[in-house]
Amino acid sequence: MSKTPLLEVKDLVAEVDGKTILNGISLTVNPGEVHAIMGPNGSGKSTLANVLAGRDDYEVVSGSVRFKGQDLFELEPEERAREGVFLAFQYPVEIPGVSNMQFLKASVDAVRKHRGQEELDAPSFMKLAREHCKELKLKPEFLKRGVNEGFSGGEKKRNEILQMALLEPSLALLDETDSGLDIDALQVAAEGVNALRNPERSFIVVTHYQRLLNYIVPDYVHVLAGGKIVKSGGRELALELEEKGYSWIQ
Amino acid sequence: MSDEIESLIRREYEAGFVTNIESETLPPGLNEDVIRIISAKKNEPEWMLQWRLEAYRKWCDMEAPQWAHLQHPPVDFNAISYYSSPKSKDDAPKSLDEVDPEILETFEKLGIPLHERAKLAGVAVDAVFDSVSIGTTYKDELAKAGVIFCSISEAIKDYPDLIQKYLGSVVPQQDNFYAALNSAVFSDGSFVYIPKNTRCPMELSTYFRINELNTGQFERTLIVADEGSYVSYLEGCTAPMRDENQLHAAVVELVALGDAEIKYSTVQNWYPGDENGKGGIYNFVTKRGVCDGANSKISWTQVETGSAITWKYPSVILRGDNSIGEFYSVALTNGYQQADTGTKMIHLGKNTKSTIVSKGISAGRSQNAYRGLVRISPRAEGARNYTQCDSLLIGDQCGAHTFPYIENKNPDAILEHEATTSKVSDDQLFLCRQRGIDEEKAVSMIVNGFCKEVFKELPMEFAVEAGKLLEVSLEGAVG
Numbered sequence A: 001m002s003k004t005p006l007l008e009v010k011d012l013v014a015e016v017d018g019k020t021i022l023n024g025i026s027l028t029v030n031p032g033e034v035h036a037i038m039g040p041n042g043s044g045k046s047t048l049a050n051v052l053a054g055r056d057d058y059e060v061v062s063g064s065v066r067f068k069g070q071d072l073f074e075l076e077p078e079e080r081a082r083e084g085v086f087l088a089f090q091y092p093v094e095i096p097g098v099s100n101m102q103f104l105k106a107s108v109d110a111v112r113k114h115r116g117q118e119e120l121d122a123p124s125f126m127k128l129a130r131e132h133c134k135e136l137k138l139k140p141e142f143l144k145r146g147v148n149e150g151f152s153g154g155e156k157k158r159n160e161i162l163q164m165a166l167l168e169p170s171l172a173l174l175d176e177t178d179s180g181l182d183i184d185a186l187q188v189a190a191e192g193v194n195a196l197r198n199p200e201r202s203f204i205v206v207t208h209y210q211r212l213l214n215y216i217v218p219d220y221v222h223v224l225a226g227g228k229i230v231k232s233g234g235r236e237l238a239l240e241l242e243e244k245g246y247s248w249i250q
Numbered sequence B: 001m002s003d004e005i006e007s008l009i010r011r012e013y014e015a016g017f018v019t020n021i022e023s024e025t026l027p028p029g030l031n032e033d034v035i036r037i038i039s040a041k042k043n044e045p046e047w048m049l050q051w052r053l054e055a056y057r058k059w060c061d062m063e064a065p066q067w068a069h070l071q072h073p074p075v076d077f078n079a080i081s082y083y084s085s086p087k088s089k090d091d092a093p094k095s096l097d098e099v100d101p102e103i104l105e106t107f108e109k110l111g112i113p114l115h116e117r118a119k120l121a122g123v124a125v126d127a128v129f130d131s132v133s134i135g136t137t138y139k140d141e142l143a144k145a146g147v148i149f150c151s152i153s154e155a156i157k158d159y160p161d162l163i164q165k166y167l168g169s170v171v172p173q174q175d176n177f178y179a180a181l182n183s184a185v186f187s188d189g190s191f192v193y194i195p196k197n198t199r200c201p202m203e204l205s206t207y208f209r210i211n212e213l214n215t216g217q218f219e220r221t222l223i224v225a226d227e228g229s230y231v232s233y234l235e236g237c238t239a240p241m242r243d244e245n246q247l248h249a250a251v252v253e254l255v256a257l258g259d260a261e262i263k264y265s266t267v268q269n270w271y272p273g274d275e276n277g278k279g280g281i282y283n284f285v286t287k288r289g290v291c292d293g294a295n296s297k298i299s300w301t302q303v304e305t306g307s308a309i310t311w312k313y314p315s316v317i318l319r320g321d322n323s324i325g326e327f328y329s330v331a332l333t334n335g336y337q338q339a340d341t342g343t344k345m346i347h348l349g350k351n352t353k354s355t356i357v358s359k360g361i362s363a364g365r366s367q368n369a370y371r372g373l374v375r376i377s378p379r380a381e382g383a384r385n386y387t388q389c390d391s392l393l394i395g396d397q398c399g400a401h402t403f404p405y406i407e408n409k410n411p412d413a414i415l416e417h418e419a420t421t422s423k424v425s426d427d428q429l430f431l432c433r434q435r436g437i438d439e440e441k442a443v444s445m446i447v448n449g450f451c452k453e454v455f456k457e458l459p460m461e462f463a464v465e466a467g468k469l470l471e472v473s474l475e476g477a478v479g
C-alpha cells in the first residue's frame, strides 16, 4: 500500500525579476523520509526552500506543490508554518531587542493555537525551552538575548534547531544548517535533528558537505543544478559526489 | 520594500468618541477681556490676572516659531475658544460624587475609573476635562503624607505662596510663543508639592481629555519636589476624532531641590488625524525641569503616538552640582503625522550628567525628527552626556531626521553620541511569519523590541499600556 506523500512538488518553475531560477522541479517526500539536496552555489537550493516556505520575492510561474494533500500556494507563509512547514534559514536575521524567549513563545503560541492546543503558560514554556537548550548545549542566557542579536554564526544555526525542536514541524527544511558549525556543534545539531526523526516527520536537508550525512543519514540524495534535479540516488550518491565533484554529473 | 509594507493605513483610534454633555464655552477669539473672563470664572486673585495679562502682552509681540521640521497651515488664534467647562448645576463640583456621571463614564471608558470603589490601585489621578480639573483621587491619603496634589486652579487659591514662587520660574512667560500663550490663557492642570524628605506614597497621574469642538487646551502643570523627596508622575491624554485640527499648548514645569528626584512619564495619545491627514491635535508643548539643588535628578520618559503635529522638547537645566538629567523617548508617527521632538540638557553645575535615549519610529507617510541640544557651560567641570538616537523606518514613504546640536564650553566634558537608522526588513518579517506569527503581531513585536530601552523606564503598570498603544497605532502600517 502506498502512503500519501507529505510533500509533492510537480514541475515547479519559479523566477525572480523575470529570471528563471527553478526550472521544472519534481520531488516527492513521504512521511518519515529524509531527503538531502546538494548542488553547486547558485543552483537554486535556497530558492526551492524559500518558495516552499512562501517567501514572496519569487514568482511561481507553473507547476504545483501539495502539502498534506492541500495546495500549498493557497496558504500564507504563517499558515504554512502553522500547518507544519519549518524553514531553518541559511542566514538567520537578527531582531534586536526582541528576546529569544518572547519570540519563541509567540511562535509556539501561534502554532499551538492553530492546532487547537492550549497556550503554554510562561513557566511551563520556559521549562520546555530550557530543556531544549540543554540538549543543544546552549546556555540558558541565550533565551534572554535578542533574537540572533550578536549570536555567532554557529549559535544562530543552533538557534534554528532550537526553534524547530519547539515547533515540532511535520516538514523541516534545513538550509545549510551545518555551514558554520564546528565539529562538536555539528554533532549536537545532528543529534537534535535525529531526536526529532519519526515515521510522520520528514526532512529536506540542504548541504554542501557529505560529512553531515554521516550523522543525519538520508533516504535519498538529490543533486540540483541550474534549477533542476539532475540526479537522484541513495546515501552513496553523496560519497560519490564528494569524490568526483559536480562536473562528473553535468 | 515589499508592497505589503508600503500599503497603508487604516488605524483604529479607540479614544475617538465624543461625550454629550452641556458645556459652557467661550466664543472663539482672544483679547484682554477673554483673559479677564477666564480669570474671573476661576475666581483668581488679582496677582494671577495681572500675570496672565503680562504674558498676553508679551505674546502679542511674538511670532510662531518656524524652525521646526513641520508643515502646517498657520493656526488662526482667533478661531479657537479659550475656555470650555462642563456645565454643572452649581459652580464647580465640590467632590467626585458631584461630577456629571457622563464625564465619569468617559474616563471609565478610557480606562481611568475615578469613583471610590474602582479607582486605580496605587495611582492617584487628577482628571482634566476640557478646561477644568474635575476631580482628584486619593486626596486624603496623600494629605497624610503632606503631599499636595490638586488642580492648579485650587493651588492658586490655596497655596498662593508656592505658586507665586515657582510658577514661571522654569519656563518664563516669554520663553517662547506657545509658552507665552499658555501663560496668558492656561485653564487648568495639576499642581504637586512633595515636602522635604518625603517619598510620595503612590504614583501621581493626570489625565487630560479634550472633548469640546474648536477648543484649545492649555494646561499648566507645576511639580515641586522639596529637598530629599521623590515623586513619580504620569501624564496621559486623548481627544475625540474631529475633522478640525485642535490646539494643545501646555506648559509643564518641574523643580527638584537638593537630593530630590522627579520621574515624569508621558503616554501621549492625542487624536492623530484620519488616514488622509485630516484633523488631529496640534501639540505644541513646553516641558522643562530644573535640577536646582545638588544631587537632584529629573527624568523624562515619553511615549508619543498621537497628535497630527508634535512639537515638544522636555528639557533639564542641571544647575545643582552632581545633578542628573534623563530623557527617554519613543515617538511613533504613522499616516500623515509629523513629529519634531527631542530634548535640551543644559549643564551648569559641576559633575552633572545627562542621558538621552531617543527612539523614533516612522511609518506611512509620516515625518519624524529628533532635535536635541546639549549645552555645557564653562563652569560645568566634569560634565558628561550620553546621547543615543535611533530611527526605525517602516515602509519607504516616511522620513526620519536627526538634528543634534552640541555647544561645549568646557574642554573637560565628555560627550558621546550614537545614532542609527534601520528598517523593519522583509527578512525580519519573513522570519516571524515563517514561525507562525502574523504580520501585524510581527511588526509590533519588532517595534517593541526597538523601544525596549525606553519602556523599561516607564512605571510597570504603564509599560504594558505603552506596548499595547504602539500596537494599536501601528495598525495598518503593513498590508
Ligand SMILES: Nc1ncnc2c1ncn2[C@@H]1O[C@H](COP(=O)(O)OP(=O)(O)OP(=O)(O)O)[C@@H](O)[C@H]1O
Residues within 6 Å of the ligand: A016, A017, A021, A039, A040, A041, A042, A043, A044, A045, A046, A047, A048, A057, A090
Ligand atoms: N531575491 C533574488 N533576487 C535576485 N536573484 C536571486 C534572488 N534569490 C536568488 N537569486 C538568484 O538565484 C540563484 C539561485 O540562488 P539560491 O540562493 O537559491 O542558490 P543556492 O543553491 O542556495 O546557492 P548556495 O549554495 O550558494 O547557497 C542565484 O543565481 C541567485 O543569485
Ligand SMILES: [Mg+2]
Residues within 6 Å of the ligand: A045, A046, A047, A090, A175, A176
Ligand atoms: Mg543557499
